[in-house]
Amino acid sequence: MAQIRIQNVRKEFGAFTAVRSSTFTIEDGEFFMLLGPSGCGKTTTLRMMAGLELPTSGEIFIDGEEVGMKPASQRDIAFVFQMFALYPHMNVRKNISYPLVSQGMKREAVSARVADVARILRIEHLLDKPVGGLSGGDRQRVALGRAIVRRPKAFFMDEPLGALDAEFREHMAEELRALHDRMGATTVYVTHDQLEAMQMGDKIVVMNHGVVEQFGKPQQIYDWPATKFVAQFIGSPSMNFLDFEGMIGIGGDSVELGGVKVHVPAAREGRAGRLTLGVRPEHVAFRDDAPYRGRVSAVEYLGTTQIVTLSTEHGDVKARISSGQAVREEELVGLDFDARTLSLFDAESGKVLI
Numbered sequence: 001m002a003q004i005r006i007q008n009v010r011k012e013f014g015a016f017t018a019v020r021s022s023t024f025t026i027e028d029g030e031f032f033m034l035l036g037p038s039g040c041g042k043t044t045t046l047r048m049m050a051g052l053e054l055p056t057s058g059e060i061f062i063d064g065e066e067v068g069m070k071p072a073s074q075r076d077i078a079f080v081f082q083m084f085a086l087y088p089h090m091n092v093r094k095n096i097s098y099p100l101v102s103q104g105m106k107r108e109a110v111s112a113r114v115a116d117v118a119r120i121l122r123i124e125h126l127l128d129k130p131v132g133g134l135s136g137g138d139r140q141r142v143a144l145g146r147a148i149v150r151r152p153k154a155f156f157m158d159e160p161l162g163a164l165d166a167e168f169r170e171h172m173a174e175e176l177r178a179l180h181d182r183m184g185a186t187t188v189y190v191t192h193d194q195l196e197a198m199q200m201g202d203k204i205v206v207m208n209h210g211v212v213e214q215f216g217k218p219q220q221i222y223d224w225p226a227t228k229f230v231a232q233f234i235g236s237p238s239m240n241f242l243d244f245e246g247m248i249g250i251g252g253d254s255v256e257l258g259g260v261k262v263h264v265p266a267a268r269e270g271r272a273g274r275l276t277l278g279v280r281p282e283h284v285a286f287r288d289d290a291p292y293r294g295r296v297s298a299v300e301y302l303g304t305t306q307i308v309t310l311s312t313e314h315g316d317v318k319a320r321i322s323s324g325q326a327v328r329e330e331e332l333v334g335l336d337f338d339a340r341t342l343s344l345f346d347a348e349s350g351k352v353l354i
């Protein structure tokens with residue numbers, strides 16, 4: 001098991017900077033997600049931790065030891081790629097044993113380890129089968145078996161479920177998380193899927209354009225996004241943003257939105273100018289006497305809830321309300337925002353103010 005620390009790590013490819021001064025810590029035994037859109041630098045970050053890419057500057061520590069310039073083979077980690085490559089001419093047992101046999105481990109010890117891995121992955125019945133005839137899921141389990149049999153300090157996975165269809169992907173995600181809980185080994189997992197990150201991760205780093213935008217537990221990131229980028233990237237439908245020209249003093253607890261006072265949590269820093277109020281769809285409620293108004297332009301039924309789109313003077317606002325609540329298109333409704341859950345951003349920098 002391992003703690004992994006990234007300190008001011010930067011990676012340049014020629015004139016292009018793929019990762020800018022990243023700093024965060026992955027605690028021993030955590031299931032840790034590197035999340036962000038395509039090209040944001042998450043794979044490069046993972047490859048630097050694994051020793052497959054050297055940082056341009058900064059330090060990488062595994063269990064307190066600086067390993068930034070050490071090759072992958074000296075880091076005692078296992079890398080699980082998206083395309084699980086198995087040896088097609090060998091059976092399952094041989095595929096899983098291979099890393100141990102090639103290390104020169106004794107036969108009895110190898111057998112015991114393979115039996116252990118097969119039990120953890122629940123593939124005992126497949127051990128003597130050729131890998132060629134296995135289903136996609138079983139192949140993934142065998143590939144995982146080959147990665148875990150060495151008992152590395154940490155697992156690195158780059159979109160391991162990316163090639164699977166939605167239903168199977170969800171099933172394998174649950175299995176991977178359960179496997180992690182049984183083994184407790186530090187796992188670093190790259191994904192661009194915010195839902196996957198929220199469901200599986202103990203902690204998440206959200207990256208954008210090579211920058212770490214935020215780092216924390218899924219709930220912290222969802223409830224208290226540090227930037228507008230994080231706020232819109234996490235959650236579906238996305239957080240509503242209402243831009244306005246405003247002023248808020250230190251400790252102030254309201255902003256004016258279209259002539260209507262909206263209560264917000266007390267501000268940590270005063271600010272005047274262009275501000276953006278962020279409110280999640282589930283924190284928008286309909287209240288007849290609320291002075292801030294919107295006209296219903298669309299209703300999307302989702303079973304227990306419905307997503308209502310409203311036109312307001314600040315653009316479209318989406319509300320997630322109970323399906324039991326009657327709504328008519330074109331209806332004018334009062335909108336109430338839950339003050340405890342609002343975010344306020346500086347419109348220029350996108351940084352959160354409260």
Ligand code: ATP
Nearest residue numbers: 013016018036037038039040041042043044045192
């Ligand atoms: P994806 O999910 O698309 O793989 P990512 O967030 O994992 O995206 P990276 O693969 O880390 O992103 O790439 C970050 C940026 O660095 C991209 O713009 C990519 O084109 C660039 N990049 C990555 N590797 C190299 C390389 N060896 N040489 C030049 N540029 C590279």
